[in-house]
Amino acid sequence: MKKLYFFITGIAFGIVMIKSEAASWFRIFEMFNFQSFHMYGIIGSSIITGLIGNQIIKNFKIKDFNNNSIQYSNKENTFKRYIIGGSIFGLGWALVGACPGPMFVLFGAGFYSVLIIIISAVLGTFLYGVFKNKLPH
Amino acid sequence: MIMENILNPWPWYISGPLISMIMFLLIFNGKTFGVSSNLRTICSACGANKLSDFFDIKVKDHLWNLVFIFGASVGGYIGFNYLSKNTYVEISEDTKATLESYGIESFDSNYMPIELFALENLDLNNIMILVVGGLLIGFGTRYAGGCTSGHAITGLSQLQLGSLVSVIGFFIGGLIITHFLYPILF
Numbered sequence: 002m003k004k005l006y007f008f009i010t011g012i013a014f015g016i017v018m019i020k021s022e023a024a025s026w027f028r029i030f031e032m033f034n035f036q037s038f039h040m041y042g043i044i045g046s047s048i049i050t051g052l053i054g055n056q057i058i059k060n061f062k063i064k065d066f067n068n069n070s071i072q073y074s075n076k077e078n079t080f081k082r083y084i085i086g087g088s089i090f091g092l093g094w095a096l097v098g099a100c101p102g103p104m105f106v107l108f109g110a111g112f113y114s115v116l117i118i119i120i121s122a123v124l125g126t127f128l129y130g131v132f133k134n135k136l137p138h
Numbered sequence: 139m140i141m142e143n144i145l146n147p148w149p150w151y152i153s154g155p156l157i158s159m160i161m162f163l164l165i166f167n168g169k170t171f172g173v174s175s176n177l178r179t180i181c182s183a184c185g186a187n188k189l190s191d192f193f194d195i196k197v198k199d200h201l202w203n204l205v206f207i208f209g210a211s212v213g214g215y216i217g218f219n220y221l222s223k224n225t226y227v228e229i230s231e232d233t234k235a236t237l238e239s240y241g242i243e244s245f246d247s248n249y250m251p252i253e254l255f256a257l258e259n260l261d262l263n264n265i266m267i268l269v270v271g272g273l274l275i276g277f278g279t280r281y282a283g284g285c286t287s288g289h290a291i292t293g294l295s296q297l298q299l300g301s302l303v304s305v306i307g308f309f310i311g312g313l314i315i316t317h318f319l320y321p322i323l324f
């Protein structure tokens with residue numbers, strides 16, 4: 002039953018990614034060229050509505066569907082891992098025009114060459130896990 | 139009328155709030171919205187824990203997220219095949235001009251540039267782009283601890299400083315590729 006919930010939420014996410022065109026390489030290219038407001042509008046309005054929702058949850062101590070209190074964990078207070086890791090991801094994002102969510106969405110939509118990106122991304126995460134302790138964080 | 143609106147591309151002010159709604163559907167079930175963690179789970183499921191303790195996680199605890207991205211693939215299939223009238227993307231005229239200068243002209247009728255993604259165009263050059271891009275995505279997201287969903291949407295909507303730094307990083311990397319590598323590459 003729980004699995005079905007996440008499956009359906011995933012379907013909704015996939016549909017939104019396609020219909021918003023956030024999964025399109027063209028939109029990412031356009032975004033990094035600052036030639037349209039579209040992607041900034043999507044990400045911005047998502048953050049703003051998320052911010053309002055999170056504030057309401059915190060202020061009214063709203064419980065989740067299972068009646069548990071909602072926990073927010075703070076990200077680590079470091080700088081290096083975010084700026085270096087973020088920049089490395091940005092290089093990849095712009096190079097193939099897809100971030101991890103859209104990769105899976107596009108594969109489902111029938112763009113099978115994206116499978117090369119998915120497999121390489123799994124390999125990239127594996128390499129990070131292997132070299133993690135040698136990297137500055 | 140409603141069906142017409144569904145079949146057309148969705149405007150940003152509809153799509154953005156819907157994405158945060160998906161985040162809340164996960165939060166309200168005790169989970170967080172973050173797609174790139176799945177890459178780590180897949181490594182663990184393939185036995186990577188034997189080579190690095192970074193992959194010593196219980197796959198079972200992250201199964202819900204794999205189910206979520208499986209759903210996302212199915213959603214991609216439904217959205218693309220049954221909920222879209224046109225498959226092309228209405229990018230700006232400036233972008234079209236930039237693309238034409240790079241010899242990419244498939245924007246008139248396609249959701250993705252066929253010059254890069256069509257299976258029959260998968261030459262060594264294109265395969266290299268996809269492989270290197272994938273490696274950078276997988277490496278960078280885990281290094282930074284999140285991608286667009288985990289940092290840009292989840293993190294920024296919680297005013298996390300680390301997420302802001304990460305998103306600045308996303309753009310540093312993205313702008314380098316778009317403005318310095320693309321003119322050479324294409």
